[in-house]
Amino acid sequence: MITIRHIALAALMATSSAAFAAxxxxxxxxxxxxxxxxxxxxxxxxxxxxxxxxxxxxxxxxxxxxxxxxxxxxxxxxxxxxxxxxxxxxxxxxxxxxxxxxxxxxxxxxxxxxxxxxxxxxxxxxxxxxxxxxxxxxxxxxxxxxxxxxxxxxxxxxxxxxxxxxxxxxxxxxxxxxxxxxxxxxxxxxxQAVPEPATWALMGLGLFGVIAAARRKA
Ligand SMILES: [Ca+2]
Incomplete structure (x- = not known):
């Protein structure tokens, strides 16, 4: 089952690799x-x-x-x-x-x-x-x-x-x-580029989603 946690993790991974892979x-x-x-x-x-x-x-x-x-x-x-x-x-x-x-x-x-x-x-x-x-x-x-x-x-x-x-x-x-x-x-x-504010915001959103999902589970 795809949960909000999965979606948040996927978003986090996608933004990280886009920002750092060369x-x-x-x-x-x-x-x-x-x-x-x-x-x-x-x-x-x-x-x-x-x-x-x-x-x-x-x-x-x-x-x-x-x-x-x-x-x-x-x-x-x-x-x-x-x-x-x-x-x-x-x-x-x-x-x-x-x-x-x-x-x-x-x-x-x-x-x-x-x-x-x-x-x-x-x-x-x-x-x-x-x-x-x-x-x-x-x-x-x-x-x-x-x-x-x-x-x-x-x-x-x-x-x-x-x-x-x-x-x-x-x-x-x-x-x-x-x-x-x-x-x-x-x-x-x-x-090596410094991630732009929009990228940081997306990554923050992803982290927030993971934390929120973890809390709901607990
Ligand atoms: Ca060589």
Whole structure:
């Protein structure tokens, strides 16, 4: 039998999920794919240079290659990640197109970043750098600068959608620092909105209904 308590609970759950659920807009944000030198995981595209798919045992996308400047641990996301290099005018950039955006809506892009570098003989990519976020090829912001040995830090920034479909990409911020950084656990979601007064009122009404129904029962 459907009681006022059921209706009130349903209303409460509906308003809560509408207010707090945020849909993931990134495909394969875990960057899961085979170890590859010059390649990115399914769902992603290379826009500049030669990014690599790697993990803690396979540097620059080469199997059994421990050429890290500093030893990495696994990221919180786990599995494989993507390595991005910078060397003067040579830059590496990868990304994917976000669709279904609402113009004027704020979104939060978050990711994990680490700086484990690359060293082999006289070849050294050991500098400090930051990971920048680009929308349609224009930088909208950067994570914090990380020195060699920085072992996975959560980064995020907020942007406002300018059109329903925009190209999201990642590139190192400094072109002068010869660095090789790691990125994993990429996510884009609607920026957490504070529920509007009408939503709070509905939730309050739902709670009131539950309490009233419970009292009647007692
Ligand atoms: Ca991963």
């Amino acid at each position: 849909q993931e807009l990134v495909t394969n944000g875990s960057l899961t794919g085979p170890i590859t030198n010059n390649g990115v995981p399914t769902g992603w595209t290379i826009f500049e240079g030669t990014p690599d798919i790697m993990d803690g045992l396979n540097n620059v996308g080469l199997i059994n290659t421990l050429r890290f400047g500093a030893n990495p641990t696994a990221s919180a996301d786990g599995g494989t990640w993507v390595g991005l290099g910078s060397y003067g005018s040579y830059m590496e950039r990868f990304g994917q197109t976000l669709s279904g955006l609402t113009v004027g809506q704020q979104y939060t892009v978050s990711w994990e970043a680490g700086n484990f570098g690359y060293t082999y003989g006289s070849v050294n990519y050991l500098g400090s750098n930051a990971i920048s976020v680009q929308l349609d090829g224009v930088t909208v912001g950067s994570g914090s600068q990380l020195d060699l040995g920085s072992n996975w830090y959560k980064q995020s920034l907020t942007f406002t959608a300018g059109s329903a479909s925009q190209q999201l990409s990642f590139i190192l911020a400094s072109t002068t620092s010869k660095a090789y950084m790691s990125i994993d656990g990429i996510s884009v979601k609607t920026a």
